Amino acid sequence: MANKPWGGRFDAPTDKSVEEFTTSLPFDVRLYTQDISCSMAHARMLGKVGLVPISDVEKIVAGLAQIEKDIEAGEFPFAPGDEDIHMAVERVLTDRIGEPGARLHTGRSRNDQVATDLRLWAKEQIGELGNDILAFQQTLVTRAKEHLSDPPTVLPGYTHLQRAMPVPLAHHLLAYFWMLERDKGRLLDCLLRMDESPLGSAALAGSGLPLDREMTAVALGFSRVSENSLDAVSDRDFVIELLSALSVMIMHLSRLADETITWASSEFKYISLPDAYATGSSMMPQKKNPDIAELVRGKTGRVFGSLMGLLTTLKGLPLAYNRDLQEDKEGLFDAVDTLRASLSVMTGLFSAVIFNSEVMKAAVSDDDLYATDIMEYLVAKGVPLRSAHHAVGGLVKTASDKGVGLSQLTPDEYQAASESFADDIGDYFSAQHSVASKNIMGSSGIAAVKQQLEHAEAAIDMSGSGDSSA
Numbered sequence: 001m002a003n004k005p006w007g008g009r010f011d012a013p014t015d016k017s018v019e020e021f022t023t024s025l026p027f028d029v030r031l032y033t034q035d036i037s038c039s040m041a042h043a044r045m046l047g048k049v050g051l052v053p054i055s056d057v058e059k060i061v062a063g064l065a066q067i068e069k070d071i072e073a074g075e076f077p078f079a080p081g082d083e084d085i086h087m088a089v090e091r092v093l094t095d096r097i098g099e100p101g102a103r104l105h106t107g108r109s110r111n112d113q114v115a116t117d118l119r120l121w122a123k124e125q126i127g128e129l130g131n132d133i134l135a136f137q138q139t140l141v142t143r144a145k146e147h148l149s150d151p152p153t154v155l156p157g158y159t160h161l162q163r164a165m166p167v168p169l170a171h172h173l174l175a176y177f178w179m180l181e182r183d184k185g186r187l188l189d190c191l192l193r194m195d196e197s198p199l200g201s202a203a204l205a206g207s208g209l210p211l212d213r214e215m216t217a218v219a220l221g222f223s224r225v226s227e228n229s230l231d232a233v234s235d236r237d238f239v240i241e242l243l244s245a246l247s248v249m250i251m252h253l254s255r256l257a258d259e260t261i262t263w264a265s266s267e268f269k270y271i272s273l274p275d276a277y278a279t280g281s282s283m284m285p286q287k288k289n290p291d292i293a294e295l296v297r298g299k300t301g302r303v304f305g306s307l308m309g310l311l312t313t314l315k316g317l318p319l320a321y322n323r324d325l326q327e328d329k330e331g332l333f334d335a336v337d338t339l340r341a342s343l344s345v346m347t348g349l350f351s352a353v354i355f356n357s358e359v360m361k362a363a364v365s366d367d368d369l370y371a372t373d374i375m376e377y378l379v380a381k382g383v384p385l386r387s388a389h390h391a392v393g394g395l396v397k398t399a400s401d402k403g404v405g406l407s408q409l410t411p412d413e414y415q416a417a418s419e420s421f422a423d424d425i426g427d428y429f430s431a432q433h434s435v436a437s438k439n440i441m442g443s444s445g446i447a448a449v450k451q452q453l454e455h456a457e458a459a460i461d462m463s464g465s466g467d468s469s470a
């Protein structure tokens with residue numbers, strides 16, 4: 001009994017458990033728009049090359065347009081045996097318009113169809129992700145700008161999570177701006193590589209029919225047609241590249257999320273979470289928790305997992321199409337959804353987060369943060385770097401032994417460490433003094449950060465016009 005479009009050589013119907021096991025409809029239904037566009041382009045091409053009468057093409061295109069509306073309205077008659085979105089659309093089309101519907105699949109296989117649909121979907125989502133990233137970058141720029149005005153907000157910069165040197169908050173926020181800028185670059189980079197049409201590759205070997213591949217590629221917005229039919233239907237490196245770009249991106253978001261959690265802790269208190277972007281505890285009435293940031297950090301695992309999953313699925317697959325490839329979709333959909341949602345909540349959180357500049361100010365009153373500036377003071381006076389390092393190291397030890405700050409040591413103690421110290425050393429124990437000095441390109445000095453901010457603004461203007469610097 002032929003209960004399937006491919007059922008000609010079968011006598012018995014598919015077992016129900018097999019239908020359940022093999023169907024991709026529950027997830028590939030998301031490709032319906034791309035599938036319908038792809039079928040319309042294919043049908044028009046079949047009409048143009050004379051493989052299908054134009055009157056049939058018109059019926060096919062109108063039927064597909066109606067199917068798209070029905071799916072959108074939730075009125076599409078999906079049937080239990082539908083193997084995937086491609087089969088479901090073709091079945092209903094043929095039920096509705098008869099013979100013209102049965103001509104649609106001419107010169108085509110689901111193998112080139114699904115490879116085309118998924119590329120179209122990925123290209124579109126890269127555009128959306130680009131906009132999501134841009135919104136977050138704009139928020140970071142706005143907040144950075146706000147904290148560069150007089151006096152700029154300064155906090156300790158850390159290495160090894162130990163206080164190291166004072167840095168403007170703007171510099172810290174803009175660090176994430178540039179990570180996101182590269183993330184956008186990675187997306188555009190893989191977009192350019194995936195931008196080719198597999199349509200016309202058919203099942204694996206191409207087609208003996210006079211298909212016009214250029215025509216469908218142009219209609220679908222691809223910049224070129226693929227070179228090799230075996231490759232086009234069976235590789236999913238474009239999905240892997242996108243997953244890997246998404247993995248890098250969520251790794252960046254996870255680092256920011258982790259800092260958010262630390263900064264919101266009672267130990268740091270550098271930020272206060274806005275009510276709308278925090279959650280409470282069902283037991284402990286005092287709690288205001290950074291669950292958003294924790295979930296972003298936590299969801300990093302599933303995105304990395306999708307990347308590893310698909311790499312493993314592809315490893316060792318012989319050419320060309322194998323059903324294993326159907327496993328390409330869920331991880332990709334999930335990773336894209338995860339990144340889009342994470343970018344959106346992090347944008348909301350960062351547009352409203354309260355930076356506690358007074359707490360940060362208190363933290364930068366730690367004298368040790370200025371040890372490097374004091375060392376450079378000596379270097380500027382001609383003391384060799386290693387001698388200066390040793391001298392200031394000695395001062396740090398003396399201060400620590402005495403249980404005082406570096407700034408409280410006496411002029412004599414400074415003189416004993418190095419004769420190059422003069423009275424002006426007292427000026428160096430100031431965050432504003434410290435950040436005023438570091439003004440070579442890319443540094444944390446206020447003038448340098450202002451310049452950096454201008455570059456950041458220019459970079460996103462460029463991205464906004466679709467002409468990214470990346």
Ligand code: ARG
Pocket residue numbers: 024028083084110111114321323325326327
């Ligand atoms: N649902 C399948 C997938 O997503 C479509 C291609 C099926 N092709 C086949 N020859 N069984 O990969």
